[in-house]
Amino acid sequence: MSKVYSSATTALDGLLFDGMMIAAGGFGLCGIPELLIDALRKCGVKNLTVASNNAGVDDFGLGLLLQSRQIKKMISSYVGENSEFMRQYLSGELELEFNPQGTLAERMRAGGAGIPGFFTATGVGTIVAEGKEHKDFDGRTYILERAINADLSIVKAWKADESGNLIFRKTARNFNVPAATCGKICVAEVEEIVPIGAMPPDGIHLPGIYVHRLITGTHQKRIEQRTVRAKEAA
Amino acid sequence: MSKVYSSATTALDGLLFDGMMIAAGGFGLCGIPELLIDALRKCGVKNLTVASNNAGVDDFGLGLLLQSRQIKKMISSYVGENSEFMRQYLSGELELEFNPQGTLAERMRAGGAGIPGFFTATGVGTIVAEGKEHKDFDGRTYILERAINADLSIVKAWKADESGNLIFRKTARNFNVPAATCGKICVAEVEEIVPIGAMPPDGIHLPGIYVHRLITGTHQKRIEQRTVRAKEAA
Amino acid sequence: MSWDRNQMAAIAARELRDGWYVNLGIGIPTLVSNHIPPGFSVTLQSENGMLGMGPFPLAGEEDADLINAGKQTITELPNSAYFDSATSFAMIRGGKINMAILGAMEVSEEGDLANWMIPGKLVKGMGGAMDLVAGVGRVVVVMDHTNKAGESKVLRRCTLPLTGKAVVDRVITNLGMLDVVPGGLKIVELAEGVSNEQLRSATEATIVN
């Protein structure tokens, strides 16, 4: 039973339905599942709820699914780089649930860990806390946050072995780990698939049990804010 | 400001007080902080509450602190290999709080993650659930479990760099990661301390931010159940 | 007249599906790994923090850093991955493990399981059993049908402290195989040479058709 699929489109076959909820990895444009996002656009699935820290930019990443109006609702912590997002949100076409970044990451982790709710001090006293259960522990007030359980997780890693074990590279790990765990099914795209046995068992970042389908392909890996320093005089 | 101390005893200096709570890593005798346990015995600190999955054996690991009656209470999931433990417990000399293994690990992780409580289905309908808040999420009943926050964490890793980044080896990782995170102070013992820069930043299991003091030394690394298979005929 | 330990393990192994991730308990469940159908990829989890558990090592190749949840020395496989205990039980609690096969002291007709404590006698602890039965997709119990005194371990209600409530899907004993269904237990299969009446008379629980 191989986990390796020939393309992003075939890897998503049978998994998509209108109104579904998708959890996506990535932070900004770093470590986003760009091939799977492109395939979602091609497949045309609609009314998506997408849990993702950001929403891409206008012409890359999840921004593509906003352009095509496939997204009904976003659950995100920061969407500042996407003007189409802002337009749709301010005009009421798009629902938006702002989550503090750590709360979003922990909600995904909780979903994958069989924890339906957890208490956090993040957001207490702010609009984030409105309507949520408050509870005191040892004299401090916390709010109850709920797990995110997605129908599908889409993530991007650096390398996979054929059993689905994943290794990420540098800060591209980000939301990919918690997002991968909270979906009923997780499809991962990687830059390289290596044979089983080529990864050190102590060095695996996400065990293959979380990864149901795998693809590889060529990634653009765009840089959002190219920032450099001047070469110092030697 | 170096994190490296010359011995287990000096590394514990100033951190101990009677009645304190200690979280210890290890599973069975695998990956236990044996040098720090020996030092705790020498220091003679008393009335300890120890959160540790197991309690060692009679003459090794936490069993040594039971022999010397330094432990008042254990929070554990399994204590089957320790007859002195059983004796003290059945005679009422020792308090024991049984936690399901996953609940214990998650309580430690929660303590380190600023989550004072979380809901789990583990133990619902059993004596573990008695006296705990019950709550339904999406038609299933869960219980509220509290975080463990320890005064001190003692853990054992394979290697550390001088900044405290840790790498574990095989199944000796176990409770060492969650235990390390839930203490106000964490002291780690390792088999080898390497210079900064000798560890790949993508391969670190526990970042140095969690590790306040470090020692190295010679470990016995006892095997509890030596189990082998017959050599197959070629 | 009935299934022996090895036969029970072989019967339990029929539960396995290609590609599954499975947790096997101590005792007869451990033997299930000897009966994985050829061609099936089945990955064994050890809840102390490993996926891809291999066989026991050869003498001289034991590694103190590589043990299973029963504290026995084991080996790794090419697809193995190690992780910490919080991650391991996140995986279990989160339903990522397809099946757990484990032993029991008592099972009730409502799928309640008791396998960790005999008050006043046995107080070793539940280990990871409560997490496993609450979290994994399918729970199969493998055990003797009666205790040493000949009393049924398949009961209307468990008498011992529970490991989990309404958690067992199937029971495989030396006398046969039963499923937990609405109203009681349903006989799925009889062990070789065991009659329906023999199984029923050894069972205190309600049997439904």
Add this chain to the structure above:
Amino acid sequence: MSWDRNQMAAIAARELRDGWYVNLGIGIPTLVSNHIPPGFSVTLQSENGMLGMGPFPLAGEEDADLINAGKQTITELPNSAYFDSATSFAMIRGGKINMAILGAMEVSEEGDLANWMIPGKLVKGMGGAMDLVAGVGRVVVVMDHTNKAGESKVLRRCTLPLTGKAVVDRVITNLGMLDVVPGGLKIVELAEGVSNEQLRSATEATIVN
């Protein structure tokens, strides 16, 4: 007449202690890293999943897989460690970061902070700011004392949606340094050439002695 951006960063850098782990926000707080006292080991966290953040790369050495929380390309250091976002915020929420230095739109005399939203205008999101102010050991705000219209940003009560309630420990502005204490704000230091009266008149919040 007052501190410039670079001086404010230098003043904020006096908060640092040897061995600390610190999270720096975007803008003036980022400049604090240029003023780490010599001989101090200060490790910078980037909340997207890194400890040991290095300087911006040289041109041509940018790596799309290596960015900070402001999405800028950065570099790693010999003691760097990477981790996922759930782990990163576990660290933040769990109080492991000694200090966060961040910008603000408004600060109140009770230590309330608003820095993420202007209703109807700016709806970019809070990012990790709410987690940081709720979790880290010490929160220092660095900002201009007044807005472009000359109105005080140091207020009795914040008018904008909060990032956190009673979370700020110290405010460093172009006019001086103030601590949040019972009853209001206490002037700790005046910027060069700024009088006590000037600071007070630019401050709407209650100043206590």
